[in-house]
Amino acid sequence: MGDLGRIHQLIIPLGNYKMTFNLEVIVMTWIVIAVLITFGYLTVRKKSIFPHSFQVLGELFVSGLYKLTEDALDEKLARKYGPLTCALFMFLIISNWLGLIPHMEEPTKDLNTPLGLGLMGFIIAHSAGIKSKGLKDYLKEYCAPIFFMAPLNIIGELAKVVSISFRLFGNIMGGAIIILVVSHLTYSILLPPFLNAFFGIFVGTIQAFVFTMLTVVYISVQVK
Amino acid sequence: MPVSIEGADIVKAAAFIGAGISMGLGAIGPGVGEGMAAAKACEAIGKNPEQAGLLTRTMLVGQAVSESTGIYSLVVALLLLFVV
């Protein structure tokens, strides 16, 4: 129980400012990236008309996610944002499942990861909006219905970043804490595997999907 | 240790409780309202699946508007926490 919330940090002083790195998150994120690169390499290693098992898996992922993007955006934009959807979903699902392995931790358990991804989605969505509508129309939307609502509209947009990132963080962190506390209380007998299955596989998959879909939806709201 | 009670402390305590009440109660309405929008969107897509894209977008716009009171609560809570 004592290690609840303890993290290893690397702090580099930079003038008056201290740069802080959460080492575990960085290592775990690189593990996820390595898994994804290996998976990507295996899927395209021997491309053939009769696909081998990894190629099937990869095609399944890409075509399914591409179709989801196409439903939310149109065909032209889906071509542009399809790779983003696939990469985001695969990164998140591997991240959320990583905690199932002992001594591994979900990178999404640290608020920095979801917040970074949320900010990325926010910037992509808004730059797509400016590009498709033009700066003037884009700014005009903030003054709807009347101009003095602008601050509230801006807070509303920023709140989307907060909600998308805290949703992922809260679910993964909540699951991890619940598993830790329940394992402690039951001396790790019987319950923890079921909790791991529920929070790790089930909730992890749903939340990865929700995060990806919301990013796509935010883009589609901005461009339409 | 005796708990000291001064005016400034009471004001701060009230602001903290107020922030909790503001955000807590303010979250109830938008939660239910946005759920209604989502429920009706599912119903409409069930009836008319071809319009799924349009219906989803309408649902999101409706939800964004009905969320605005939740955002006002958030703003008031943040004001109570950091400004007052």
Place this chain on the structure above:
Amino acid sequence: MTVDIQFIVNASSYIGSAIAMGFGAIGAAIGVGYTAAMANSAIGEKPDSSGTLFKTMLVGQAVAESAAIFALVVSVLLIFRKVPAVGLHQAAAALGAGISMGFGAIGSGIGSGIPGGQVCLGLARQPAFSGRLIITFLIGSAVSQTPAILAMIVALMLLFIDFSNDLITAAALLGAGISMGFGAIGSGIGSGFPAGEACIGTARQPELAGSITTNMLIGSAVCQTPAIFSMVVALMLMFMKFSHAPLNPTWAALIGAGISTGLAAIGSGIGGGMAAGGSCEGISRQPRSVGQVTTIMLVGQAVAQTPSIFGLLVSFILMFKAFPEATTVSAAMALLGAGISMGFGGIGPGIGNGMAAESAAKWVARNLEKTGDLMRTMLVGQAVSQSTAIYAMVISLVLIFVV
């Protein structure tokens, strides 16, 4: 002015007894009334089977009444229990027991009234299947009673276990009562929905009785989760040792922990029940849809569970974080405010998520080819309607960690 501790303990026992009976009667009365109303409308439809319907109504009312009887037991115990008073923790335990039982009975009273009413409507439609219908109804009502039984267990534990005599324990016991009492409301009401829909559905499609009952049991089991979360928090508050912690901010943290899980569980419980009810209706309309409908119900319920998971998260932080000793009221009020924010903030989104899941499950059954589209819309809609719960969690975390 000095007040004898015995007087305080007695006074809070009486207040607790009043809370237990007063609030405990609300739910049962609504449930009993609903059963009677539905029985009347059923008799109006089918006057010739009024004898069976009348008997069924009485059975249904008796089941719904039992929540109030639990409350009566605890209330009478609180009045006549004579113990030598040794500390204020006994007063808190008495209050906590009253809150746990009183609020805990509301949900089950309403929830077990719903199947009682619906079974009368079902019987009017299919008098030939009365045996099957009554079994479904009894199983459903029994499941809806579970939260009230959990609340009674917690109330009796609060009354009859000797806790250590200090003020922090007193706050923890009060928090335990609040957590269990409010946490039982949602699951109690919620598990009434699938039970009621299962009764109507069995009357509509008697040959599907087996799969409808299975689906109802899965749905109501998931919808008990928030009540079980509340019970876990209540037990932790009762049996963990907080005595070494500094009194001033910790008392508020413990009460806040109870409020956070207890109130946030209301929404998730009702929402999970709505999803399960929608899926029972869907299966009875389209027998081939069992697989898809159950899947979408479980996914919808899992998402609707999120506000109560957030509530649990805030409670755990409030219980396990070591707060430094404070001399100000504001330090304590910040922690209480964190509990209030997350607790109330979880109610609405939980119900809203349940509405979305209910309608998705219903319409998947009617439109099986579009399961993917509906699932996606449901998830996006639920995710957006959760955002206010997330704002509430952010405010709670700011109140705990920043101010």
